[in-house]
Every structure is written in C-alpha cells, then in structure tokens.
Amino acid sequence: MSAPLFRLTDEQPTAELFAARQQGLRTWLEKRRLPILMVSNPINIFYLTGFHGTAGIALFERLEAVIWVDPRYTLQAQGQARGVEARTGLFKAVGRWLKKRRARLAGYEDSHLSCAQFRILKRESPRTMRWQGAGGIIEELRMVKDSYEIDQIRRAGHLTSEVLTGIIPAIRPGVRESDLATELEYRMRRKGADGAAFETIVASGVRGALPHARASGKQLAAGELVILDLGAILAGYAADMTRTLYLGKPGLRVRNLYKAVVDAQQEAVGAARLGARAGDVDGAARRCLQRRGLADHFTHSTGHGVGLEVHERPRLGRKEKTRLRAGFVVTAEPGIYLEGWGGVRVEDTVLVSAQGPEILTPAAKAPWYIE
C-alpha cells in the first residue's frame, strides 16, 4: 500500500497560502514560457496543494490545476488538496486531459519521474506534444518560506532544542551511542514531533572525526567529545541542530577547538543576512577557522536550506552565488574533524529575516562539558 509522505498533525496552512504558492508557480511558468507543468515529486505536490500521499500527479496551467490520484486516495485528495481539482487516475487520465486541450508543450520534473513512468506518459499523451525537463522550479520557490512554514520550523526547532537540553543528564560514560539516539528520537515523538527528520547521529571519541558517523554500539567514555546531531519533523517541516559535549574537564586543546567552532558558527549566523550570498556565509565560518589554522579540518560546506526536506536549496558552499532573501531557513554548521582523535560540530537552523538572523534551535552552547 502506498505510504503516506510523513505523519501529519492537524494543523494546516490556509487556502490563501496555497493560492499564493500556486501563484508563485504560475509567475515562474509565464517567465519560462511554459504553458503547463506536470508535478510528480510528492513533496512539491504537498507544498502546492496540501495533498499528503506518495502517489499523485498534478498538472498546473494558467487557469486550471488538477491532481490525479490512485482510486484509494480520491476521497483523501478531495478533502486535502487546495486550489486543485482532485480526480481519479494516473497517466492515462493525464493523457486524456492533455489531448482534450490539444497540449503542445509541457514541463515535467525530470529528476522525479522514472524512465518507466515517462515512457507511459509519452504513450498516453498527444503524439505531437513536447515534454521539457523543468526540474527545480518548485524547489527554487520553496527556498522562501511563508509565515506558516516558518512557524512549523520554529516549533520543530524549539522542540528539538528542548529534547537535546533534556537529555544532557543522561549523557555519561558507559552509555551506548545507539541508546542515546533511540532515546532522543523517542523524546521528540513524546513531545509531539511526527518523527525524526533524519537518523539521529551520536558520534563519540574518534568516531566524531567522521562527518558521516551514525550512532553505533560504542559506549561513551570519559575524556571524549560527543557530537549529537538531530532534528524533529513537525507537520512535514524539519529542524536540524548539532551540539558537541565533552565528558570530563576539558584541557586547553579541547577548549580552544570548541571555542573556534562556536566562534565560526556565530560568524556564519551573523553573516546570514538579507542580500548576502550563500557563499559569504560559508566564507565567514571558513575565515574564522582559517585564522586559527583549522580550515583544513573543516571538510564540508557550512550549511543548507531546511524545510519540507532536511537538505534543500540553497547550499551554503564556497562559491554559491544565491542571495539570501527574507524567509530563507538555512543551517550554520561548521565543524572540525581530526582523524584518529575526534571532532566538534555546532549547528543551528537559522531564519533569514529583515530583523536579522533568528536562531530557531536555541539550545545553549554552554555549559558544554559534563564533569
């Protein structure tokens, strides 16, 4: 049976918000001279219409919008989808609709349609019509979050922060990484999250040197740094945060490394202002670590957009030119990784706004060691 996209709370955006999102799409289509766009990425369908299933195809044109779903989901789609007419069927029905309108050109999400699906689509649609790859349009629109989306991410971020703060008394030598991860995910759910936005990372000691480390069966030990990277999902929206803790009384080296990362992270947050380029935020963190001779150990980019996906546009990488606008939500997450020794990463989800950057994951960054 087709899985739901994610758990969903009762709260829903208003019809006006969906109308605004669909208007945003139509403006784009006009600019690109595309009369029709077929949307097949379930996350984009949810964003534009509120329909919350994994099997559906939506078509948007200047005046009309239709969503086709599997017969088992027709009622659900009719109840959930806003600003579009919900109908039963898939590519056959899409093809009939296109034939009736004598469609000659349509865009489609080429990164979210398989070759097998495309073959069926072409078979069913007017023989002379042209399909133009038009991926990324809605992902571009999704970079600017509206007020409802910001509220959800803020809720998810605060919830994540509370769970992280609450787990600190349980962090001590002998505890297994995987048990901490299980406990963190459980507590997020208990606090009302729909789930974890991604597999919670708990990486202690030398394992912290692997930026992609996951929670393992390893037990925490005294004298180790512990990286906790987690995020709740709420009403479909993700948060993403990381804190690093030290078990014991840190020596000068650990203190300096921690302070360097916290400073770099603060620089990145401060740089996340209207009009700045994505690459500027990365540069701010990188320069700060460079001044301390640590830039070589910062082996990934500074951040990424967060929203309906935990990793979405823009990427805050070295040469990224996208200019930050009000309503962007991005992470700022510099880290340093010393092979065979350990790592430090500190990450917040940050809202870009006219009032300056707002940290949506406000858990404290100090005290950071557990004596």
Added chain:
Amino acid sequence: MSAPLFRLTDEQPTAELFAARQQGLRTWLEKRRLPILMVSNPINIFYLTGFHGTAGIALFERLEAVIWVDPRYTLQAQGQARGVEARTGLFKAVGRWLKKRRARLAGYEDSHLSCAQFRILKRESPRTMRWQGAGGIIEELRMVKDSYEIDQIRRAGHLTSEVLTGIIPAIRPGVRESDLATELEYRMRRKGADGAAFETIVASGVRGALPHARASGKQLAAGELVILDLGAILAGYAADMTRTLYLGKPGLRVRNLYKAVVDAQQEAVGAARLGARAGDVDGAARRCLQRRGLADHFTHSTGHGVGLEVHERPRLGRKEKTRLRAGFVVTAEPGIYLEGWGGVRVEDTVLVSAQGPEILTPAAKAPWYIE
C-alpha cells in the same frame, strides 16, 4: 549528505552468498540475452553487493562487476562491497567503462532511474549503444530468500512479536493511539531493531474500518476493537504483523467477526505451500470469509512478499499466478472493515518451505480481549 539506506547491524552475509546472488543475476542475463545490466536501485545494489549507501551505480556483465560511488563513499564501498570492484565516480565513469568495452547493449532499471539521470547516462555512454528497460529482474530474484535472509526476517519477526506481546498490559481505555505507536517503535529499537519497517498503525473503534488508518491522537475506549500493525527492521530486513484486540468483554457479533478473520488467516497460512499459486493463498482466505457472508468487507489482497522491502513481490492477490517456492516470505493478512463501526485484521509473516509454512511472527492470537 547522502543518507544511508537504513541502520545496519554488524552481521553481514558471507561472500559466498553474494557470489550466489550475483550468479543468479548472471543466469538471468544470459536467458534474456543481455550482456550488461546497470543497477541503480540502492536496495538491489545492497542485495547484490552489500554496499549500503543511497548513491551508487553498479554494472554487472558476464565476468566483471563494478560499483561506482561518490568520492565520500569510496572507502566505505571498498570495505563493504563483495564480488564487485569499487571505484569513484558516477555516470561519466560508467560511460568511460562502456566506451572502453565498446558496449552495444545494456539493460537498466527503468523504474529506478530518473529521466534526468538517463539523459546524463546517454550523453556519457557510447553513441551507438542501446539501453533496454530491464526493471524487475532483481526483484524477481529477491523473492527467494537465502538462509541468511530468512534468519534476519525470523529475528525481526520474533522481535516484533515480543514487543507486541509486551505492550498488551499498556493497552487500556484513555491511551492515545499515537502514544501506543511511539511506544511500540521505541521498544522495537530498545530490543535491538534498527528501526520500524513502516509507520506503526494503531487504529481503534471506527478508525479500524479504514485499512490505511494510521495512529492518530484518538484515545482508546472501552468496547472498541484496536488494530495494531507493526514491524521491525533488522540488518535491512523487515517483518510485518498485525493483531486485533478488544477492550472489554466482546459480544457475540465481535466474537464471530474475530473468529472469522482468524480462521481465514489460518486458511491462508495453510495454503502457503510449495507450488501453490499466489492467487490460491488469496482464494483460501477469501472463500473462508465468503462462507460467512463477509467477503464483501475484505477489501484488499491477502498479502505480499516481505524482505528488504516491507512490500515486495509477489502480491498475494486474486489472480496472481506466481508459484510459491521454498524461501518465499509472504504475509497472510485478511481483514474485514465495517464502515462506521470498526475492523479486524490479523497478519503474520510466513516462510514458505519444504517443511510447510513457518510463521515468523508467532505472537499469540488469543487471548485477544482485555477485560
């Protein structure tokens, strides 16, 4: 960052098992006269090689096999992948390899390659070569589980059964469906599961009449049937089981409905024998409910294969002709759904073997009411 496919325990199949799986694929390719198959479905890559990441492309030909991965995963692939050479790169590297061999024909998994990816692939590969849609080959091989796979599914099934049995004392009026679901998933993780194979369903009272119901904020009430549908995932392998409980002392109608479903389920399990057709298993359950005048309320098929995916081939539907072979693992899950009233579903994961069907999710089906 590219997500891992799923959590993974330390246990791993032996190199011999991977060799046998790859031999199975090569036999198929010979039969289909395909010199090369490109595998892009991460689950199929894991099945054939043990590489456990979401971004990789594998090519299998008669004598050679290569897997290309993102540079960040080269070391991981070299450590994990069996029977294939791990290299860095993606479609560009695939294209170079094909050009060097002057490849003229290759199959590809058309349901697991996006149009955007296929465009790049075609651009990079020899201009005169032909790509043939060859989806479903590995899914077909995966229907027959080897001894390692059966062990994992059995472990996942027994773990799921223990968790379900253990939760019964917590099932009482006033408890919220979503809290039960959270608790079930937490306990599966605590018992060593890598996670839940799918979103746990807890559907009580009238909500039980919706076969796709999920856990909601609704509280359980006395005099209600409660459907619990859950499954652990372990080493990548899923289990799937459902039990229905009644809160209170059931009257005659509820007793009869429950008995009808348990009988139909037992008939289905009994029919899951070597050489039977998938449709025969469905027919056994359906006839049993028909004799009681309940067939109209059994609105889905009787089951599906279970393995690396919780829903995989074969489908145990009305007209399915696939013959069951030793090593098939399928669910038997008849249910009846009475709109506005409630539902009953009972489901086990079942191994088809020469010794007869083995229930891999052995939690008791009685006592089933909680007074």
